[in-house]
Amino acid sequence: AQSVTQPDIHITVSEGASLELRCNYSYGATPYLFWYVQSPGQGLQLLLKYFSGDTLVQGIKGFEAEFKRSQSSFNLRKPSVHWSDAAEYFCAVGRGGSNYKLTFGKGTLLTVNP
Amino acid sequence: KAGVTQTPRYLIKTRGQQVTLSCSPISGHRSVSWYQQTPGQGLQFLFEYFSETQRNKGNFPGRFSGRQFSNSRSEMNVSTLELGDSALYLCASSTGLRLGGETQYFGPGTRLLVL
Numbered sequence: 001a002q003s004v005t006q007p008d009i010h011i012t013v014s015e016g017a018s019l020e021l022r023c024n025y026s027y028g029a030t031p032y033l034f035w036y037v038q039s040p041g042q043g044l045q046l047l048l049k050y051f052s053g054d055t056l057v058q059g060i061k062g063f064e065a066e067f068k069r070s071q072s073s074f075n076l077r078k079p080s081v082h083w084s085d086a087a088e089y090f091c092a093v094g095r096g097g098s099n100y101k102l103t104f105g106k107g108t109l110l111t112v113n114p
Numbered sequence: 115k116a117g118v119t120q121t122p123r124y125l126i127k128t129r130g131q132q133v134t135l136s137c138s139p140i141s142g143h144r145s146v147s148w149y150q151q152t153p154g155q156g157l158q159f160l161f162e163y164f165s166e167t168q169r170n171k172g173n174f175p176g177r178f179s180g181r182q183f184s185n186s187r188s189e190m191n192v193s194t195l196e197l198g199d200s201a202l203y204l205c206a207s208s209t210g211l212r213l214g215g216e217t218q219y220f221g222p223g224t225r226l227l228v229l
Contacts, residue, residue, distance in 0.1 A: 043120075045220070094218075
């Protein structure tokens with residue numbers, strides 16, 4: 001069965017600092033990987049996705065993620081965090097090509113200090 | 115294109131009642147998936163509908179059901195509500211064509227509180 005682990009429940013960074021959110025997955029085949037962000041009381045917004053090809057993918061809001069098959073990881077990064085990035089971040093793996101069923105990690109809550 | 119819309123946004127019900135939630139997918143999308151989000155269990159897949167048929171189901175009791183209409187709009191029903199059903203219910207839409215590399219787009223959710 002596929003699974004996703006986000007080791008950090010809560011991360012606090014200062015505005016302007018760099019950010020890396022960790023994600024490890026377990027999946028038997030080539031994974032389809034996603035990062036979503038959720039602001040309080042809101043739905044999930046897609047930040048970026050990896051399906052194949054270049055292992056470094058760029059997303060919206062200045063985020064990027066790197067797929068490392070050898071480490072079963074798909075970490076999310078941002079070089080300089082803005083206060084508006086404070087939210088909860090979810091890593092997810094899709095089942096097969098259709099990705100009709102996403103398996104999510106438990107999420108990482110990001111707090112940004114001024 | 116308009117995004118995924120869900121109604122109502124908030125609901126308060128009492129134990130034993132039933133509730134119906136609605137989801138309108140992005141225009142042209144034929145697949146709608148439903149998820150339950152709770153602080154304890156996180157995001158869990160409920161079921162997926164495609165072309166008015168339930169195509170896949172998660173591990174939830176039969177009190178949770180759904181349907182999809184010919185215009186791809188979907189409804190989710192929970193009967194005999196329990197306190198533990200309090201959650202944010204999210205729906206997501208995609209083309210559903212299973213050509214590989216599908217992306218699910220989420221709505222804002224319906225917050226259900228069971229008292």
